[in-house]
Amino acid sequence: MSMTRSFCHDDSSFLLDGQPYRIFSGEMHYFRIPREYWRHRLQCLRAMGLNTVSTYMPWNLHEPRPGIFDFTGMLDVVAFLRLAAEEGITVILRPGPYICSEWDFGGLPSWLLATPDIKVRCMDQRFLAAVRRFFARVGQETAGLQWHRGGPIILTQVENEYGAFANDRAYMDAMVALVREVGFDGQLYTCDWANPTNLKAGEVAGAVTVANFGSRAHEQIPALRRLRPNQPSMCGEFWAGWFDEWGSKRNGSDDPTPVLTEIRWMLENDTSFNFYMFHGGTTFGLMAGANDYDKYTPDVSSYDFRAPLDESGRPTAKYTALRELLGAHQPAGVTLPAVPAPPLPVIRIAAFALTESASVWDNLPEPVAVAQPVPMEMLGQAYGMILYRTDIGGLGDGELRLVEVHDYAKVFVEGKLVGTLDRRKHERMVKLEGVPTERARLDVLVDTTGRTNFGHKLLDRKGITDRVEYNGLTLMGWQAYRLPLDAAMLAGLRWQASDRPGPAFHRGYFHVERVGDSFLDLRGWSRGVVWVNGHCLSRHWSIGPQRTAYLPGAWLRPGRNEVVVFDLESDGRKPLSGLDAPVLDEVAAPG
Structure with a gap:
């Protein structure tokens, strides 16, 4: 006789198949981890004493x-959820549509921004x-994996920190209504910052509020209980570390003591929790926010994230200390499994040279004629760089003003670099001198970093967002060259043996x-992107801290492996090597 599976709650506890269930969860994102490592990371989660994994879904x-x-490869969320079930781990699913997560545009697709006046996270019918x-497909893929239908999903989130x-x-x-419509008929929840204003603004009927x-669990949880007394108490994101930003010192601490203090209080005070992050992994490609x-x-x-499991899946001091603490709070008769060995060793890669180069100037695509510069989204481009070209011959010397640069522009006149503008520094103007009287080709090459993923400036279009002025006049008559830094662009590059200064691509083996x-050492390079065997690993920037x-060794093969480095500003090729430890806290001196 089969038992009906259920997950719900009473006034004080979550109930799994009718029995009280404390959620000891860890956040990790399948799309930030090579698929070959998913099972190992899930086994590490269980071995630390957690029983649940929480993950976003990036729209x-x-x-x-x-x-x-695309639900293939590293995006095969169903395979990830089934692995969790095989390892005896329940799941918290966070399908968005907005996920924040230090992810480009908070996970919203850039093509939304091709609609000039669209608004997001509201009743704009085009957004809805x-x-x-998207949700129809999410439901098709995952709704059948809810707990009461035989799968591992016990909680599904509605939106994300909407109260902020x-x-x-x-x-x-x-x-x-939409989450229910596409098949999520199990337990829902919302999460928001731990203050009454945010929690009330983001809560919905029928969902648990977390x-x-x-920090200060001893204050935050009692406040939540006063606000929502007829439900279990849970910390939906316990921030076990923090993310890092280009040009700033690394955030957070590796000291486990503060984390242990907070988790111990929650363990002793009947509170469920979710480590954000248990394992952060890597924001591969151009997806950092x-x-x-x-x-x-x-x-x-x-x-x-200074998480218990580090970027490459190795246990940290936090992991060891938390495993000891959580091991003492398992259900009766449960013994933690052994910590699994890493799937692959860490290796060093001897220094090697790059031997071919491809200048951006020699690899421009066909341009698009535009009256004024437009953001790349208006041209169907999602990521990468965009070049704007016009002629200012006969206009004389003066001030060139870009309104606005998103995010980092190199300005050239007749191929000569005349200025750099950095959005971080609110830079918008370059003085031009010696402008030729006849022909004067003006090139503005805009490199992008992440779209804003939190707050009220989410509509973060890339490139030149409005106009370019010269001595107060708006410049008209431009050509735009789309440079998406994607696989198709790399496949079409024309390589040559001679070295080329930036902006250029460089290839070696x-x-x-x-x-x-391993960890590719990019010190000596300036600013750009790196690929290995076609996998886009990371942005790089000499300002640090990364x-x-x-x-990942899973992306290597015995024998020859290909590396491509794009660099915007370097004077040519630099050697590369692979280290056995990352360099994540090296900030360049202000310059």
Whole structure:
């Protein structure tokens, strides 16, 4: 006789199949971890004493173009969820549509920004129609894996920290209705910052309200209980570390003591929790996000987060201490499994040279004629760089003003670099001198970093967002060259043996006898992106603090391996090597 499976709650406890269930969860994202390592990371989670894994779903990766979906490879969320079930781990699913997560545009797809006046996370019908299409596919893929249907999903989130964004109650009600419509008929929840204003703004009927915080559990949880007395208490994101931003010292601490203090209090006071992050992994590709309050601050690619399990999946001092603490709070008769060995060793890669180069100037695509510069999204481009070209011959010397640069521009006149503008520094103007009277080709090459992923400036279009002025006049008549830094662009590069200064791509090869994880040392390079065997590993930037790129051994092969480095500013090729430890806290002196 089979038992009916259920997950719900009473006034004080979550109930799994009718029995009290404390959620000891760890956040890790399948899309930040090579698929070959998923099982190992899940086994590490269980061995630390956790029983649940929490993960977001990134809309921008799963629907890279309207109506075109990808749930393959590292995006095969169903395979990840089934692995969790095989390892005896329950799941918290966070499908968005907005996920924050230091992820470009908070996980929203860039193609939304091709609609000039669109608004997001509200009742804008164009946004809701796009969400409905995505959620229909999310439901098709994952709703059948809820606990009561035989799968591992015990909680499904509605939106994400909405109480820190807006007060559109109709929108939140629409999100609940849509989540239900696509098949999520199990237990729902919302999470928000741990204060009454945010929690009330983000809560919805029928969902458990949980609080996010990184300290003072002894104050935050009692406040949540006063607000929502007829439900279990849970910290939806316990911030076990923090993310890092380009040009700033590394955040957080490796000291386990503060984390142990907070977790111990929650263990002793009947509180469920979710480590954010248990294992951060890497924001591969060009997906790292940014913040923009008074200053635009883009995030690095490493998502190490000073988490219990580090970027490459190795246990830290936090992991060891938490395993000891959580081991003493397991259900009667449960003994923690052994910590699994890493799937591959860490290796060093001897220094090697890059031997071919491809200048951006020699590899320009066909341009698009535009009256004025437009953001790349208006031209169907999602990421990478964009070049704007016009002629200012006969206009004389003067001030060139870009309104605005998103995010980092190199300005050239007749091929000569005349200025650099950095959005982080609110730079918009370059003085031009000696402008030729006849022909004077003006090139503005804009490199991008992440779109804002939190707050009220989410509509962060890339390139030149409005106009270019010269001596007060708006310059008209431009050509725009799309440089997306994607696989198709790399495949079409024309390589040559001679070295070329930036902006340029550089290619070389290294050999390994056995594969293993490593960390490419990019010190000596300036600013750009690195690929190995076609995998886009990371952005790199000499300002730090991240100076290495995590290279998963699962993406290597015995024998020859290909590396491509794009660098915007370097004077030519530099040697590369692989280290056996990352460099994540090396900030360049202000210059």
